[in-house]
Amino acid sequence: MSLSVPTGGAVDLRVEPVDEVLAFVERSLQTCLDPNTVVRKRRSVGARTDRDTWVRIERRQIGKIGDQGWNGTEQAARVTDVAQPSWRGCVVWHDAEDSVMWRADETGLLPAEPIGTAVLSEAPELSDDWWWRFNASLDALAAHGTNRVATPDTETITQSLVTRSIRSVWPGDLDTTVEQWVPAHADLNWANMTAPVFCLFDWEDWGNAPRGLDSASLWACSLAVPALADRVRRERRADFAGRDGKLMTLFACSKILGPDAHPQDPRRGPARRMAEEIVQELRVG
Known part of the structure; x- marks a missing residue:
């Protein structure tokens, strides 16, 4: 048709x-x-x-x-x-x-309105209860079992994609090997969640992905609002603390700093600073 x-x-x-x-x-x-x-x-x-x-x-x-x-x-x-x-x-x-x-x-129907656009320029009003339900849902998702593979931006995520994306910005011998793969929403941004009642929608790309993909993606969408980006890192600190979380942070930063990124993106500065810190940590570790 x-x-x-x-x-x-x-x-x-x-x-x-x-x-x-x-x-x-x-x-x-x-x-x-x-x-x-x-x-x-x-x-x-x-x-x-x-x-x-x-x-x-x-x-x-x-x-x-x-x-x-x-x-x-x-x-x-x-x-x-x-x-x-x-x-x-x-x-x-x-x-x-x-x-x-x-x-x-x-x-x-959604229980509330979407929070905003995918990338925010102002901090939303989110209660402690909202953050609790947000964390509970992401933790429950990661504990689920599935044979699906996540397709962020409709591209199947693989070890090769992770390596290629990271090395497109930070070339060299940095070890990009992912250790843990868990179910992820794979399109976690502020346009796909609601408030004041938490709900996560648009599930077409979910599946197994490196641990920390969702947390790093949401953090990257929050970088224009430093306090919000910091809150995401605090709430999902277990994801960010491990090696996979650091790799996913670089993966998210590569979309902001890569050759196809917008040169005037206000997130470029904080993304570059965080990426430099993580690259140093990974090379030392």
């Missing part, structure tokens, strides 16, 4: 027409989407339904869908003791005129 989004090249669903996509999803899931609630992101669109649920629609290149598929939200429904929306059902289809797949997952 071919819908209205143009084929070929990069597609940004924030600007492309998606009316036909939304109409197809409505027919398939037998519901109506509220146009006043539509949220458009680069590769996904979401909206509230007339039965008080939420539908998230994603477009993904077939080459970005590995052997494990891309049913992360569905598979995450098996994870217990993690605050997340309940999964209700889905529809998946192949665009006949392009090398892409579409997927629409229907879930329960």
Whole structure:
């Protein structure tokens, strides 16, 4: 089935027409989407339904869908003791005129509003109870068992990817070997959590990853607000203390300091300072 989004090249669903996509999803899931609630992101669109649920629609290149598929939200429904929306059902289809797949997952509504954009420039108001539930959910997730492999930014995380990313910024003989792999959300940022009630959503990329990936990712998203970045490190200190946590911090910093990063990113200074400290620690250790 071919819908209205143009084929070929990069597609940004924030600007492309998606009316036909939304109409197809409505027919398939037998519901109506509220146009006043539509949220458009680069590769996904979401909206509230007339039965008080939420539908998230994603477009993904077939080459970005590995052997494990891309049913992360569905598979995450098996994870217990993690605050997340309940999964209700889905529809998946192949665009006949392009090398892409579409997927629409229907879930329960979020218990509160998303905290903000992925990267924050101001500190949010988060209670001690919020941080407790945040920690409890991440700890429960890491204790879960799965055969899935995390796909941050839709790229399967491997030892090779970790090494390549780190050495793209810090070349040399630094040992980048990961020791412990545990389940991670793999897209942990401030746009995928709610407050004042904690809830973690957008589970399409979760799976096994080096311990500390989620904590380092959220820390990197907080660097423009030093007090918030420090709070993340305090709350997840067990993740950051070990060798894997240090490697994941470098992995996160490589996205800020690498050749494709924005030169005016306000996080570059603190990321560089932390990275220099960690590189020294790893080389000495």
